[in-house]
Amino acid sequence: MTPDMAIDLIGESLNLTLVLVLVLIVPGLLVGLMVALFQAATQINEQTLSFLPRLLVTLLVVGVTGRWMVGMLMDFCVSVFERAAQWVA
Template structure:
C-alpha cells in the first residue's frame, strides 16, 4: 500500500540518485571552469571559446568515463521502482 511514508522514501531515493548523477557530471566541469577563469584573469585573455571549450570537453569526458556507471545506476533505480510498483498499488 502506498502510504505517505513510502511515497516520501521513494521520491527521496530518486532525488538522491539524480543528484549524485548530476554531481558526477557538473562538479568536474565547475572545477575546470574555475581553473580556466583563473588562467584568464592571470593572462587577461578574454576569449569566450577558451572558457566554453574546456568545460564542454570535461563534460564529454565525464560522460565517456562515467557513462556506464550512470546508465547502470539509473536503470537500477527504474527497475527497483517498477518492482515496488506492484506492491504499492495494492
C-alpha cells in the same frame, strides 16, 4: 501506497538525481575555475577559451562514467517497478 512510501521514493529519486548531476557538473566547474584563473592571470578574455574546455571535460566524464550512470538509473527503475508490483498487490 502510503505517504511514507511516497516520501521514501521521492527521497531516493532526488538522491540519485543529485549524485548523477554532481558527477557531471563538478569536473566542469573545476575546469572552468582553472580557466578563469588562467584568464585573470594572463588577461585573455576569450569566450571560447572558457567554454570549450568545460565542454570537452563534460563529454569526457560522460564517456567515462556513462555506463555507471545508466546502471544506476536502470537499478532504480527496476526497484521502482518491483515496489509498484508490491504496492498494487
